[in-house]
Amino acid sequence: GAVVSQHPSRVICKSGTSVKIECRSLDFQATTMFWYRQFPKKSLMLMATSNEGSKATYEQGVEKDKFLINHASLTLSTLTVTSAHPEDSSFYICSASDSRHGYTFGSGTRLTVV
Amino acid sequence: AQTVTQSQPEMSVQEAETVTLSCTYDTSESNYYLFWYKQPPSRQMILVIRQEAYKQQNATENRFSVNFQKAAKSFSLKISDSQLGDTAMYFCAFIGYGGATNKLIFGTGTLLAVQP
Numbered sequence: 480g481a482v483v484s485q486h487p488s489r490v491i492c493k494s495g496t497s498v499k500i501e502c503r504s505l506d507f508q509a510t511t512m513f514w515y516r517q518f519p520k521k522s523l524m525l526m527a528t529s530n531e532g533s534k535a536t537y538e539q540g541v542e543k544d545k546f547l548i549n550h551a552s553l554t555l556s557t558l559t560v561t562s563a564h565p566e567d568s569s570f571y572i573c574s575a576s577d578s579r580h581g582y583t584f585g586s587g588t589r590l591t592v593v
Numbered sequence: 594a595q596t597v598t599q600s601q602p603e604m605s606v607q608e609a610e611t612v613t614l615s616c617t618y619d620t621s622e623s624n625y626y627l628f629w630y631k632q633p634p635s636r637q638m639i640l641v642i643r644q645e646a647y648k649q650q651n652a653t654e655n656r657f658s659v660n661f662q663k664a665a666k667s668f669s670l671k672i673s674d675s676q677l678g679d680t681a682m683y684f685c686a687f688i689g690y691g692g693a694t695n696k697l698i699f700g701t702g703t704l705l706a707v708q709p
Binding site for chain 1: 700701
């Protein structure tokens with residue numbers, strides 16, 4: 480089956496620094512990748528949709544300059560949280576999709592900003 | 594706009610019994626897919642079952658089955674012979690293919706606890 484690898488699984492960073500999260504589709508080429516944020520015991524909130532080689536489409540209310548998304552290849556998308564603050568602490572999940580496999584999720588990244 | 598509603602924030606079931614999780618949705622699209630995802634404590638999202646809207650037959654995957662009522666826009670999940678490993682958050686999700694929406698829209702989730 481399709482596998483999406485997400486790294487790191489946990490990261491702690493200092494307030495004001497930036498952190499990058501990677502999402503890789505290991506055995507298929509993802510036409511589209513999605514980034515979600517999830518608060519404890521809450522649903523997944525879509526942050527942005529990215530297609531390879533084009534700019535990401537951000538959902539309303541998501542700051543483009545704070546959450547930088549790069550989709551450089553059909554197998555890799557990155558989310559960079561810039562100038563992180565404690566309120567950015569959350570669980571971030573990526574998802575990759577293609578016509579054959581549908582949606583496959585990464586295992587998530589728990590970000591803690593101290 | 595498409596919406597997905599799960600009216601049961603939490604549910605509990607005894608091991609080996611059957612439980613049904615509710616989901617309703619709203620859309621004006623005619624072509625769409627519906628999904629149930631499971632998120633155990635590991636927080637890995639796992640696809641449980643999917644249903645194409647154009648198929649009248651309800652989808653079934655082993656102990657998991659759905660009751661898809663298109664006219665009522667209802668999509669419930671039935672778990673038979675519940676097991677301890679079924680303890681998880683369950684999300685109902687929708688994706689439309691007939692209009693501008695091509696992204697998964699999730700419900701608020703139902704936390705299911707299977708009791709020994």
